[in-house]
Amino acid sequence: MSGSPLLRVENLTTRLRTGKQQITAVDDISFDISRGQTFCLVGESGSGKSITALSIIRLLPADISSHPQGKIQFDYRGDDGSSTRVDMLRNSEDLNRKIRGARIAMIFQEPMNSLNPVFTIGEQIMEALQLHRPGLSDDEARSLAIAALEQVQIPDAGQRVDDYPHRLSGGQRQRVMIAMAMACEPDLLIADEPTTALDVTVQAEILRLMRDLQQRRGTSILFITHDFGVVSAMADQVGVMKDGKIVESGPIDAVLHRPQHAYTRQLLAALPENLARPAARQPVPANSAQEKPTTADPLLQLDNLQVHFPVKKGVWRHTVDYIRAVDGINLEIPRGDIVALVGESGCGKTTLGRAVLRLEQATGGDIRFDRQSITGLSRQQLLPLRRKMQFIFQDPMSSLNPRLSIAAALTEPMAVHGIGRSPADRLERAARTLEKVQLRADHLWRYPHEFSGGQRQRIGIARALVLGPEFIVCDEITSALDVSVQAEILQLLLQLQQEHRLTLLFITHNIGVVEYLSNTMAVMYRGRIVEYGATATICKQPRHDYTEKLLNAVPRMK
Amino acid sequence: MNEAIAADTAVPGQPPRQDSGYARKVLRATFARWGARLGIAWILSLLLLAVFAPFIASSYPLLMAVDGQLRSPLLAHLGPGDVSLLVLFAGALVLIRLRLRWRQRFAWLVAIGLVAGVLSSLLVKPPAITIYEVYREAESAGRIDWLIRAPVPYSPKDYLRDQGDTGLEAPLESDHRRHWFGTEENGADVLSRMVHASRIALGIGFVATGIAMVIGVILGGLMGYFSGVVDIIGMRLVEIFEAIPTLFLLLTFVAFFGRSLYLMMVIIGITSWPGYARYIRAEFLKLRQQDFVQAAIASGLPLRSILFRHMLPNGVAPLLVAASFGVASAILSEATLSFLGLGLVDDPSWGQMLNQAVRSSTFNWWMAAFPGGAIFLTVFAYNLIGEALRDAIDPHLNKG
Numbered sequence: 001m002s003g004s005p006l007l008r009v010e011n012l013t014t015r016l017r018t019g020k021q022q023i024t025a026v027d028d029i030s031f032d033i034s035r036g037q038t039f040c041l042v043g044e045s046g047s048g049k050s051i052t053a054l055s056i057i058r059l060l061p062a063d064i065s066s067h068p069q070g071k072i073q074f075d076y077r078g079d080d081g082s083s084t085r086v087d088m089l090r091n092s093e094d095l096n097r098k099i100r101g102a103r104i105a106m107i108f109q110e111p112m113n114s115l116n117p118v119f120t121i122g123e124q125i126m127e128a129l130q131l132h133r134p135g136l137s138d139d140e141a142r143s144l145a146i147a148a149l150e151q152v153q154i155p156d157a158g159q160r161v162d163d164y165p166h167r168l169s170g171g172q173r174q175r176v177m178i179a180m181a182m183a184c185e186p187d188l189l190i191a192d193e194p195t196t197a198l199d200v201t202v203q204a205e206i207l208r209l210m211r212d213l214q215q216r217r218g219t220s221i222l223f224i225t226h227d228f229g230v231v232s233a234m235a236d237q238v239g240v241m242k243d244g245k246i247v248e249s250g251p252i253d254a255v256l257h258r259p260q261h262a263y264t265r266q267l268l269a270a271l272p273e274n275l276a277r278p279a280a281r282q283p284v285p286a287n288s289a290q291e292k293p294t295t296a297d298p299l300l301q302l303d304n305l306q307v308h309f310p311v312k313k314g315v316w317r318h319t320v321d322y323i324r325a326v327d328g329i330n331l332e333i334p335r336g337d338i339v340a341l342v343g344e345s346g347c348g349k350t351t352l353g354r355a356v357l358r359l360e361q362a363t364g365g366d367i368r369f370d371r372q373s374i375t376g377l378s379r380q381q382l383l384p385l386r387r388k389m390q391f392i393f394q395d396p397m398s399s400l401n402p403r404l405s406i407a408a409a410l411t412e413p414m415a416v417h418g419i420g421r422s423p424a425d426r427l428e429r430a431a432r433t434l435e436k437v438q439l440r441a442d443h444l445w446r447y448p449h450e451f452s453g454g455q456r457q458r459i460g461i462a463r464a465l466v467l468g469p470e471f472i473v474c475d476e477i478t479s480a481l482d483v484s485v486q487a488e489i490l491q492l493l494l495q496l497q498q499e500h501r502l503t504l505l506f507i508t509h510n511i512g513v514v515e516y517l518s519n520t521m522a523v524m525y526r527g528r529i530v531e532y533g534a535t536a537t538i539c540k541q542p543r544h545d546y547t548e549k550l551l552n553a554v555p556r557m558k
Numbered sequence: 559m560n561e562a563i564a565a566d567t568a569v570p571g572q573p574p575r576q577d578s579g580y581a582r583k584v585l586r587a588t589f590a591r592w593g594a595r596l597g598i599a600w601i602l603s604l605l606l607l608a609v610f611a612p613f614i615a616s617s618y619p620l621l622m623a624v625d626g627q628l629r630s631p632l633l634a635h636l637g638p639g640d641v642s643l644l645v646l647f648a649g650a651l652v653l654i655r656l657r658l659r660w661r662q663r664f665a666w667l668v669a670i671g672l673v674a675g676v677l678s679s680l681l682v683k684p685p686a687i688t689i690y691e692v693y694r695e696a697e698s699a700g701r702i703d704w705l706i707r708a709p710v711p712y713s714p715k716d717y718l719r720d721q722g723d724t725g726l727e728a729p730l731e732s733d734h735r736r737h738w739f740g741t742e743e744n745g746a747d748v749l750s751r752m753v754h755a756s757r758i759a760l761g762i763g764f765v766a767t768g769i770a771m772v773i774g775v776i777l778g779g780l781m782g783y784f785s786g787v788v789d790i791i792g793m794r795l796v797e798i799f800e801a802i803p804t805l806f807l808l809l810t811f812v813a814f815f816g817r818s819l820y821l822m823m824v825i826i827g828i829t830s831w832p833g834y835a836r837y838i839r840a841e842f843l844k845l846r847q848q849d850f851v852q853a854a855i856a857s858g859l860p861l862r863s864i865l866f867r868h869m870l871p872n873g874v875a876p877l878l879v880a881a882s883f884g885v886a887s888a889i890l891s892e893a894t895l896s897f898l899g900l901g902l903v904d905d906p907s908w909g910q911m912l913n914q915a916v917r918s919s920t921f922n923w924w925m926a927a928f929p930g931g932a933i934f935l936t937v938f939a940y941n942l943i944g945e946a947l948r949d950a951i952d953p954h955l956n957k958g
Binding site: 354357383386390393401402403404412416417463467 | 848852872
C-alpha cells in the first residue's frame with residue numbers, strides 16, 4: 001500500500017463547547033488508514049475515540065464543535081471511478097453528504113436504537129441505496145437489499161427484508177446495520193464499538209463477518225473499541241488514545257507485545273488475565289471438579305429453584321405461558337468461596353441473583369441460607385437475614401439514590417438493623433467502611449453525582465459492607481467500568497473478601513474476570529446451570545458444548 | 559495513616575451542607591428566568607397583602623388618641639383568623655432563619671399553625687358588634703385628638719352608611735372620599751375588598767392543592783410501588799374520580815350543605831388528586847426498577863423509608879410542576895363558582911366581585927377590570943413558575 005493511504009488524518013483537533021466552556025476533545029492527532037486495512041482506536045471512556053470518528057465523518061453539530069486545526073484527507077472515488085484527494089474539514093456540505101454513507105459509512109454501538117422502529121429493515125436499506133444511487137428502481141433496490149442481507153448472513157433474507165426491527169435480536173440488528181453500511185460499497189467503514197452491547201458469542205460472529213466482508217470488498221475499517229481482545233482479533237494497526245491524544249500507535253504486534261508508552265503498559269497490565277492473583281488463595285476444594293460438589297459447610301443452597309414470569313394476554317389477563325427465567329437450579333455455595341456465575345444476557349443469571357436475596361419472588365424450589373429455608377419467610381422474618389446477605393449492582397449511576405448524601409445512604413441501613421449505638425457511632429463506622437474501600441471519610445457528606453463511576457462502585461461496595469454481611473451477590477459490578485478501574489475494583493473486592501471471610505456470588509459475562517477472581521464457576525444457559533466446577537478445570541476442559549462455544553468466542557490477546 | 563486519623567476526627571458533627579445540591583440547582587435554574595421571578599414576586603406580594611390585610615384596609619384607625627389616652631381600635635377588632643395568620647407568618651420568618659431540615663421546618667410550621675389557631679379562637683374575642691362609622695363620626699365631631707388610619711381606610715364590609723346614599727362610584731370620583739378602585743353597588747371600597755379577597759384566593763389554592771397532593775402521592779405511590787392488583791384497583795378509582803365533573807359536584811354540595819369555603823377547598827382537593835396520582839404512579843413504576851431502590855429493599859429498610867425517603871424525592875419534581883398549575887386551576891374554580899353566585903355570601907372574593915360587575919345594569923369597568931386582572935395575574939404567575947420549574951427539571955433542556 002504505497003503512495004497515499006485511503007485516509008490520512010493530520011493534526012486533527014476538535015473542540016467541543018458546552019455552555020461557556022470549551023473542551024479539547026481531540027488534541028492534535030495524526031494517523032493513516034491504508035486500503036483494506038483495519039485501524040483500531042483503543043482507549044478508555046472519555047478519551048475522545050468516538051469524537052474522532054464523528055469528526056472524520058463530519059457528524060458533529062457545527063454549533064457546538066470546531067476544528068481549529070488539522071486535515072482529514074480522504075481519497076474520494078467519484079461516480080465515474082476517478083479519484084480525487086479531498087479534505088473532509090474543508091469540503092462543501094454537499095460533497096460531505098455524498099461521501100457520507102456512500103464512501104464512508106458508520107455503524108454504531110447500540111443496535112437497539114440505531115434502526116428506525118417504524119420502517120421495515122428492507123425499506124431502510126433501500127432508502128440508503130436510493131439516496132446515493134438516484135437512478136435505482138424500487139425492484140432493483142429491493143433485490144440489492146436482499147443481497148446485502150444475505151451477505152451479512154441473515155437467514156431467509158427474502159422474507160426478513162419485510163420485518164420490522166423489533167422482530168430481530170440484537171446481533172441480527174447489528175448485522176442489518178452492517179448490511180446497510182456496506183450496501184453502498186463504501187471505501188471506509190467506521191465502526192464505533194459495534195459489539196460492545198452484544199453477547200460474547202454474537203460478538204465473535206459479528207467480528208468474523210466484518211473480517212470476511214473486509215477481505216471480499218477490500219474495505220478499510222476504523223474500528224473503535226475499549227476491548228484489547230477485540231483489538232487483537234481485528235486490527236492491523238492500533239492507536240491508543242488518552243485524553244484526546246494518541247499516545248502510541250503502530251502495528252498491532254508491536255503495540256500489544258512491546259508497548260513503549262507507560263499508559264499502554266498500564267492498560268495492558270490492568271486486563272484481568274494479566275492481573276497478578278494474590279498469593280494467599282484458598283486451595284480449590286478437591287471435590288469441586290465433580291458435577292455437583294457437596295461441601296461440608298454450604299452457606300447457600302439452592303434446591304430446584306425456579307423463577308417463572310407469567311405471560312398474560314387478553315382482557316382477563318389470564319396466563320397463557322411462562323418465561324422460565326430460572327428453571328430448576330441446584331447450587332451449593334461453600335462458605336468463604338467465590339462462585340462465578342457466567343452466562344450471556346437473557347440466560348437468567350441476574351434473576352437468579354435477585355431471587356437468592358428475595359428481591360424476586362421464587363415460583364418454585366427452595367433457598368436455604370445457613371441451613372434455614374428463606375423462601376417462605378415474611379418481610380419481618382427476613383429482616384434479620386437481610387443484613388447477612390447483600391447485593392452490589394451493575395450500574396453505578398443508578399445504584400445510589402441521587403438525593404441522599406453518602407452518609408445517609410450508609411447509616412440508614414445500620415439504624416434499621418440496630419448497628420451502632422448512636423448516630424455519631426454509625427457515622428464513625430460509615431467513615432471506617434469508606435476508608436476500607438479506599439475512599440476518604442469526608443466523602444460522607446457528598447452526593448452521588450460528585451463521584452466517578454469507579455468511586456460510585458466503591459460506595460456500592462461500602463453500602464453492602466456496612467451491615468457486616470456474610471454473603472454478597474455481585475451483579476456484573478465491573479461491566480460498566482473502564483478496564484483500569486475494573487482492575488482496581490477487582491483487587492479491592494478480593495482483598496475485602498479475604499479480610500472479612502465473605503462468600504461471593506459473582507455474576508458476570510467476562511471470562512477474564514472469572515479466571516482472575518473465582519475458584520468455582522457455574523455456567524448458565526437458558527435458565528439452567530449446564531456446568532459447575534473448579535474454574536481452572538472448566539476453562540481448560542469444558543465438558544458441555546455451550547461452555548466450549550462460550551470460551552472459544554472470548555476474544556483473547558494473542 | 560496520619561491523613562486517615564485527621565479525617566476521622568473531622569467526621570462526626572454537622573454536615574457542611576444542609577440540603578441537596580439538586581434542589582438548590584433546580585431553584586436557581588427556575589428563578590434565573592424573568593417570568594418565574596415576576597411570578598414569585600407577585601405571589602409573595604399577594605401573600606403579604608393577605609397576611610396584613612387588616613392593617614392595609616380597615617375602617618378602624620390604627621392608632622388614636624382620645625383624651626390623652628392612646629388606643630388602637632384596629633388591634634381590638636382583629637379576629638382569631640387574623641391573629642393566627644400573623645402568628646403563623648412570624649413563625650415562618652423565624653423558621654427560615656433557623657438552620658433546620660426542611661421536614662423539621664414544615665413540622666414546626668404545622669404545629670405553630672395548629673397552636674395559634676386553637677389559642678386564638680379561645681383567647682381572641684373581638685367585639686361582637688362592628689360599627690365602622692363610630693370613629694369617622696367621632697373624628698368629625700372633634701372628640702379624637704389625632705389618629706393614624708390604615709392606607710386604605712375602609713373595611714371590606716363597610717358600606718359607608720354614614721355617608722348618605724352611596725352606591726357605585728368610579729375610582730376617585732368622590733371629592734371627599736378617596737376610593738382608588740371605586741366602590742361597589744353597596745358602597746364598599748373595591749380595593750379593600752380585593753385585598754381581603756386575596757386570602758381566599760391564596761388559601762383555596764394552597765389548601766385544595768395540598769389535599770389533592772397528599773391523596774395523590776399516597777395512592778399513586780402505593781399503586782406504583784406495589785403495581786399488580788393494587789395498581790389495577792387504584793387506576794379504576796382514578797378513572798372514576800376523573801369522570802366526576804368538579805363544578806357539578808361543587809354545585810350539588812353547595813345546594814345541599816350551603817356555602818362554605820372549607821367545603822369548597824375539600825371538594826376541589828378530593829376531585830383533583832387523580833392527576834397527581836398518575837404522575838407519581840408513573841414515576842414510581844420507573845423508580846421501582848432502579849438499583850438504589852432494590853438496594854434499599856435488600857438492606858431491609860422499612861416500606862415507609864423506601865417510599866418516602868428513597869423514591870418520593872426522586873419522583874417529586876413533575877409533581878411540583880403539576881401542583882403550580884393545580885393551584886392556578888383551584889383559584890379559577892373558586893372564581894367560577896363565586897361568579898355563578900354560589901360562592902361565599904358575605905365575604906368578598908374576586909369571582910364574586912366579577913359577578914357583581916355583570917349583575918349591574920350599567921357597565922362599571924372598575925368592578926370587572928380590577929378583580930379580573932387580579933385573577934389573571936395570579937393564575938399567570940403560577941403558570942410562569944410552573945413552566946420555569948418544568949424547564950428547570952427537564953434534563954433535555956439542561957444546557958449545563
